[in-house]
Amino acid sequence: MVRTIDYQVYTEMETDPQAMEEPATWKTKGVPAKPHFPVRPLYVVLAAAALFGIVIVCLFLSKSSEMAAETRLLRAEQAKVQENYNSSAIKSMEAEIEQTQSKVSEVSSKMENLQRSVAEMSSQLENVGSALKDMASDMSTQMRKLQREVSRVSLQVRLLQMGGGDKSFNLHEWETKVRNETANSNWSDLSGHQYYFSSNRLSWTSARDTCTSMSSYLAVVTTEQEQDFIISKMRERSWVGLSDLEEESVWKWTTGEPVEQSFWESGEPNNEFDEDCGEIKENGKLNDIPCNLRRRFVCEKDNAGAQ
Incomplete structure (x- = not known):
């Protein structure tokens, strides 16, 4: 604001013809003289300031453009890395899923084989148990028969001992007599x-x-x-x-x-x-x-x- 006023004052002083024609005595009548400022250096300063501002703006725009380009490159790289990572992770997960499914299938197959083996063993055990029961029943019958034979032989031995040297003793008659007597028992x-x-x-x-x-x-x-x-x-x-x-x-x-x-x-x-x-x-x-x-x-x- 000050510089503009000064510039306007200075211009009026320079361009007023009446002022130029006044005698020198008017200037010396107690009125102070107006300051005289040069115009060309101010233009130079303003031009330099404008040029510097333009340079600054150009540099700012250049740097902004470079930074925007770098940002775009970085974002592109980030997207590419993210895509590669996602693709690799998905492939890895798919491979793990396939391996897991393969293991599950293998375990299922083993379980089926084991169940079949258990069923076969159960059937065999049932057959063995049935056979053992039959054998036990047969052995029980055989033991009873053997006991009867042992009893019969023991009876004959005792009867022989009882007969001693008596030639008139008849084992068959004695056994017949015992059987006849016991046949009517209770x-x-x-x-x-x-x-x-x-x-x-x-x-x-x-x-x-x-x-x-x-x-x-x-x-x-x-x-x-x-x-x-x-x-x-x-x-x-x-x-x-x-x-x-x-x-x-x-x-x-x-x-x-x-x-x-x-x-x-x-x-x-x-x-x-x-x-x-x-x-x-x-x-x-x-x-x-x-x-x-x-x-x-x-x-x-x-x-x-x-x-």
């Missing part, structure tokens, strides 16, 4: 077996020998049906074919079969008083007692043995 039938319930009381060994003399053996209780049948017929607790005389604490029937634990009375066998022989109680449960006690007894034989 035998009861159950599922192909016959049972004799004694009225006299003997020790376990004597009871066993008495059953042997009648081509039978002390009763073997292996089923609940047989258990119920015996307790319904006997009058009081009686000897059965059970002992651990061969091996202490190893209880088995005279036919060699093991004893089901469920048939024992609770807490038995306990061998409290040197108890090595077994009896059946009124409730059908088994109990161990000393073999020298006198008890009634139950003999058993199958119909084939009776015939």
